Every structure is written in C-alpha cells, then in structure tokens.
Amino acid sequence: MTRSSLTTPPPDAEAPKPLLTEPTALGSHYSRCFGCGTDHPTGLHLNARTTDGSSVEAEFVVGEAHQGAPGLAHGGVLAAAMDEVIGMSIWLFQRPYVTGRLETDFRTPVPVGTTLHLRAWCTGISGRKAYLEAEGRIGGPDGPVAVSAAALFIEVRMDHFAKHGDVAAIAAEHHDFEVNP
Numbered sequence: 001m002t003r004s005s006l007t008t009p010p011p012d013a014e015a016p017k018p019l020l021t022e023p024t025a026l027g028s029h030y031s032r033c034f035g036c037g038t039d040h041p042t043g044l045h046l047n048a049r050t051t052d053g054s055s056v057e058a059e060f061v062v063g064e065a066h067q068g069a070p071g072l073a074h075g076g077v078l079a080a081a082m083d084e085v086i087g088m089s090i091w092l093f094q095r096p097y098v099t100g101r102l103e104t105d106f107r108t109p110v111p112v113g114t115t116l117h118l119r120a121w122c123t124g125i126s127g128r129k130a131y132l133e134a135e136g137r138i139g140g141p142d143g144p145v146a147v148s149a150a151a152l153f154i155e156v157r158m159d160h161f162a163k164h165g166d167v168a169a170i171a172a173e174h175h176d177f178e179v180n181p
C-alpha cells in the first residue's frame with residue numbers, strides 16, 4: 001500500500017482498545033446507506049462482522065450497477081467499499097468518526113460478478129485522528145489484493161449528523177440518539 005504522511009500514524013499514536021471480545025455481526029448503521037443499507041436498491045450491501053474487536057471483514061459482490069468500463073467495477077465504487085469497511089472498523093470503538101481523507105490503490109481490474117473479500121483495521125489513534133487501512137482480495141480471503149486503501153478519519157460529535165444531515169431519518173432509525181443533547 002502506498003500511503004502519504006497524512007494517513008500514516010504519528011509516533012505518539014496509540015492502538016485502540018477492543019470493546020468487543022466475541023465474534024459479532026455488525027449489521028447496518030442506516031437502512032439507506034449506499035455501503036451497508038439493506039433498503040438501498042443498488043448499494044454495496046456490505047454485511048460486516050468482527051472476530052477480534054479490532055478489525056472488520058465483509059464481502060462485496062460486484063454487480064451490474066457497479067460498472068465503470070463494460071464488465072468492470074467502477075473505481076469510485078471500489079473506493080466506496082473501502083470507505084464503508086473502514087468506517088465500520090472505527091465504529092467498533094463506539095465513537096463517531098467521518099472520513100477526512102481516503103487514499104486508494106487499484107491494483108487489478110475487478111470484473112462484474114467478483115466477490116471482493118474486504119478487511120479493515122485501525123493502525124493508530126492520535127487525538128481526534130484515526131488512521132486506518134483496508135484491502136479487498138479476489139478469489140478468497142487470502143487471494144491477491146485487487147484494491148487497498150489508507151485513510152484518515154476525524155472524530156466528530158454525534159450532533160455533526162443532526163446538524164448537517166436528515167434529523168427525521170436519524171430519529172426514525174436511531175432511537176438512542178439525542179438531537180439536542
């Protein structure tokens with residue numbers, strides 16, 4: 001993976017402490033999310049889980065709706081898969097983050113019909129900044145890496161989503177979320 005200094009953890013970065021100790025299915029954080037929403041008609045439908053509390057695994061089956069060149073996955077869709085699985089891997093620590101920067105390496109073409117085996121993990125946290133990496137392998141979980149990514153996520157307050165997003169949709173799905181805490 002080629003990554004810039006912006007997505008490389010500084011020397012003072014700390015490893016996050018796992019909260020989950022049992023294998024756990026993570027589910028969708030929002031039914032209409034392009035990455036994980038079960039109600040999204042053409043989304044990625046990632047169904048992620050963790051086995052160790054500090055990394056996430058999921059599969060993405062590249063469909064007709066995800067093409068760029070005929071018969072091949074669109075690079076932006078592959079980047080979205082990286083973004084989503086990385087977002088899930090930092091959500092493991094139950095603090096809200098958003099993507100600040102996402103760097104993606106496209107190593108091999110990914111044909112429609114391919115199952116991409118995704119994995120993401122955190123390489124360090126420093127203040128509000130979380131440093132993360134992800135990869136997508138083809139042919140199996142240990143197959144060749146087709147796409148890889150490094151990211152900088154920034155911790156936000158929960159009201160970030162209410163302030164900038166759809167409060168009614170949040171209220172409908174996140175009953176434990178206080179719009180005006």
Ligand SMILES: CCCCC/C=C\C/C=C\C/C=C\C/C=C\CCCC(=O)SCCNC(=O)CCNC(=O)[C@H](O)C(C)(C)COP(=O)(O)OP(=O)(O)OC[C@H]1O[C@@H](n2cnc3c(N)ncnc32)[C@H](O)[C@@H]1OP(=O)(O)O
Nearest residue numbers: 029083084087088091096098099100101154161170174177
């Ligand atoms: C309750 C309903 C909500 C439910 C969701 C809740 C939680 C999440 C739940 C589940 C998650 C599960 C799955 C994951 C889901 C999705 C994955 C995809 C995630 C996304 O797809 S999310 C959408 C795309 N994302 C954005 O929509 C961000 C837009 N943006 C901003 O909202 C601001 O830009 C923000 C907040 C990032 C920063 O703004 P800010 O004002 O708070 O802070 P500031 O600018 O001071 O930055 C602080 C320090 O970060 C450095 N920094 C910032 N950006 C940088 C960059 N790009 N490169 C290098 N360094 C950067 C600064 O240089 C400074 O560094 P220093 O402290 O050293 O000076």
